[in-house]
Amino acid sequence: xxxxxxxxxxxxxxxxxxxxxxxxxxxxxxxxxxxxxxxxxxxxxxxxxxxxxxxxxxxxxxxxxxxxxxxxxxxxxxxxxxxxxxxxxxxxxxxxxxxxxxxxxxxxxxxxxxxxxxxxxxxxxxxxxxxxxxxxxxxxxxxxxxxxxxxxxxxxxxxxxxx
Amino acid sequence: xxxxxxxxxxxxxxxxxxxxxxxxxxxxxxxxxxxxxxxxxxxxxxxxxxxxxxxxxxxxxxxxxxxxxxxxxxxxxxxxxxxxxxxxxxxxxxxxxxxxxxxxxxxxxxxxxxxxxxxxxxxxxxxxxxxxxxxxxxxxxxxxxxxxxxxxxxxxxxxxxxxxxxxxxxxxxxxxxxxxxxxxxxxxxxxxxxxxxxxxxxxxxxxxxxxxxxxxxxxxxxxxxxxxxxxxxxxxxxxxxxxxxxxxxxxxxxxxxxxxxxxxxxxxxxxxxxxxxxxxxxxxxxxxxxxxxxxxxxxxxxxxxxxxxxxxxxxxxxxxxxxxxxxxx
Numbered sequence: 001x002x003x004x005x006x007x008x009x010x011x012x013x014x015x016x017x018x019x020x021x022x023x024x025x026x027x028x029x030x031x032x033x034x035x036x037x038x039x040x041x042x043x044x045x046x047x048x049x050x051x052x053x054x055x056x057x058x059x060x061x062x063x064x065x066x067x068x069x070x071x072x073x074x075x076x077x078x079x080x081x082x083x084x085x086x087x088x089x090x091x092x093x094x095x096x097x098x099x100x101x102x103x104x105x106x107x108x109x110x111x112x113x114x115x116x117x118x119x120x121x122x123x124x125x126x127x128x129x130x131x132x133x134x135x136x137x138x139x140x141x142x143x144x145x146x147x148x149x150x151x152x153x154x155x156x157x158x159x160x161x162x163x
Numbered sequence: 164x165x166x167x168x169x170x171x172x173x174x175x176x177x178x179x180x181x182x183x184x185x186x187x188x189x190x191x192x193x194x195x196x197x198x199x200x201x202x203x204x205x206x207x208x209x210x211x212x213x214x215x216x217x218x219x220x221x222x223x224x225x226x227x228x229x230x231x232x233x234x235x236x237x238x239x240x241x242x243x244x245x246x247x248x249x250x251x252x253x254x255x256x257x258x259x260x261x262x263x264x265x266x267x268x269x270x271x272x273x274x275x276x277x278x279x280x281x282x283x284x285x286x287x288x289x290x291x292x293x294x295x296x297x298x299x300x301x302x303x304x305x306x307x308x309x310x311x312x313x314x315x316x317x318x319x320x321x322x323x324x325x326x327x328x329x330x331x332x333x334x335x336x337x338x339x340x341x342x343x344x345x346x347x348x349x350x351x352x353x354x355x356x357x358x359x360x361x362x363x364x365x366x367x368x369x370x371x372x373x374x375x376x377x378x379x380x381x382x383x384x385x386x387x388x389x390x391x392x393x394x395x396x397x398x399x400x401x402x403x404x405x406x407x408x409x410x411x412x413x414x415x416x417x418x419x420x421x422x423x424x425x426x427x428x429x430x431x432x433x434x435x436x437x438x439x440x441x442x443x444x445x446x447x448x449x450x451x452x453x454x455x456x457x458x459x460x461x462x463x464x465x466x467x468x469x470x471x472x473x474x475x476x477x478x479x480x481x482x483x484x485x486x487x488x489x490x491x492x
Contacts, residue, residue: 029300033247036293053279056286064289064322071296072315075308124278125339 007048015041023094026086032070039063050122181274185263192444193407194225199445200407200452201225207456228400235396240303243393247301252394252401254294258287259408266415267342268437269425280341281333284416285326288371291405292318295380298402299390310389313463314373314380320470321370321377327478328364331357331485332420341416345424352423357485361421363478368413369451370470372406376458379466414447415440422447 001009018037025031039062046055080086132140198213201224205212217223239248262284267273277283292315299311333339335356336347354361370377381389391402418424422443425436461469 029247033293033297052277053282056279056283060282060286060289064286064292065319068289068292068296068315068319071293071300072312072319075296075300075312075315125282 004048008045011041011044011048015045023098028074028080028086029071032067032074035070036063036067039067050120053123053125053128181264185260185274189260189263189408192411193404196410196448196452197225197403197407198222199448200455203449203452204456207453232397232400237396237398238393240393242303244301244303247297248393249398251294251298251301252398252405254297255291256294256401256405256408258291259405259412261287262412262416263408265341266412267345267419267424268440270342270346270436272425272437273342276340276342278340280339281329281344281416281420282339284341285322285329288412289322295390298394302390302393304393306386306388307390307392310380310386310392313386314390316463317370317373317377317380317466320467321367321474324363324470324474324478325367325371327475327482328360328367329420331360331478331482334482334485334489341419341424345419345426348423348426352421352426354421356488357421357481359477359481361417363474363481364417364420365447365450367470367474368417369454370466372409372413372451374406374410374451375455376461377466378460379463382460410448410451411444414444414451417447418443 015038018034018041022031022034022038025034039058043055043058043063046052046058202212202220213221213224215221215224216227239245264274265277265280265283267276295314295318296311299307299309299314302308332344332353335353336344338344338347373380381391386392391399394402418440423439424443425440427434427436427439
């Protein structure tokens with residue numbers, strides 16, 4: 001194995017253990033912290049594939065914003081963040097759904113990239129910007145519009161309960 | 164090839180050297196700022212400050228403090244979540260160290276010249292909020308939890324103006340690399356065209372550092388010391404170190420973005436660049452300490468309103484105007 005593959009294996013192990021602990025942990029705050037481990041290991045995999053910009057986007061958006069909002073929401077509301085253990089009775093069903101999704105994705109990736117040779121080239125931020133705002137400008141704007149709609153929708157929903 | 168060239172061509176030796184230099188800077192510069200804060204605050208309040216340790220004007224006070232912190236008992240409350248409680252200081256501290264890696268002290272004096280530069284700085288410093296939330300929650304203390312929630316609300320609110328102010332600079336410079344941004348200021352420093360940006364950046368930095376007048380999360384008269392209430396000894400020292408390290412780091416980033424970084428003012432080129440960088444970091448740190456001695460604490464609602472209604476719209480207008488000017492000129 002090359003050095004890169006060794007690093008990938010290590011990161012994949014860390015991410016998998018984090019993800020498993022995330023769903024088996026009986027404390028919501030612990031689960032959120034394991035989510036940090038999993039998301040950070042995905043970011044590290046991006047770095048390993050020389051996609052520097054995407055890697056730091058992953059850290060800024062997922063670790064720095066989404067998990068922080070999640071923790072903030074847990075602590076600000078009446079969520080059970082004390083010592084009580086949380087559990088529910090649907091683990092068998094959840095396991096089946098999880099394994100089915102895993103199998104589906106694994107088959108899809110295997111089928112598509114079976115013989116593909118992935119050439120790693122470093123991409124600069126300038127190149128990412130160029131392709132985003134020249135080649136993919138329409139999808140980019142559509143996604144922006146969707147996010148704006150979601151934002152306004154969230155405000156409307158939150159306001160309705162108030163008045 | 165001489166011995167020295169051979170030594171520096173080895174990747175691992177260079178890496179080791181860089182790590183040693185970055186850690187050295189990280190351990191020395193915050194001590195300097197901490198000592199400056201003791202003395203400057205004291206003189207602004209008409210007292211002497213530390214005078215005993217090390218004989219001359221108490222210069223060794225913070226080293227003595229460090230030794231004291233190491234000797235103290237490391238108390239973990241019985242109800243605390245041991246692992247999360249112990250990890251939190253590291254999660255707060257490590258991002259500060261990582262940001263130092265990209266700060267340029269000269270055209271060729273940096274540990275890493277990342278292509279994503281300023282974006283890396285913003286992404287990494289966003290991680291330390293998680294450490295504060297971990298500390299507040301794991302302490303099993305209501306004051307800690309209130310402090311952590313306040314800290315998180317504040318850091319979320321003030322991260323936006325910080326990033327939006329930096330966006331304007333990146334648009335003028337046409338690059339995200341910190342060295343590139345400094346080099347783009349060869350003709351004029353960006354403070355001349357981005358004065359509102361600099362003000363937004365410094366105010367948002369103060370709030371990110373949780374310093375007066377934005378120290379609601381550690382308001383000692385109502386919630387003891389916020390998220391850090393239960394910490395003692397070396398772990399508490401970690402939080403203090405990350406605060407002073409944060410002052411150094413954010414002053415350095417503000418110098419790079421607005422004050423020309425390592426560039427000398429016109430006619431003063433004979434003084435080398437790293438000294439100019441150090442002088443600018445020192446000047447901005449002085450302003451941050453000065454503000455602490457000047458302003459009272461903002462209330463929580465004032466603090467939130469100031470960011471969402473004041474700084475963020477201002478930063479957005481700044482981006483708009485900058486974009487128009489950059490395209491037209």
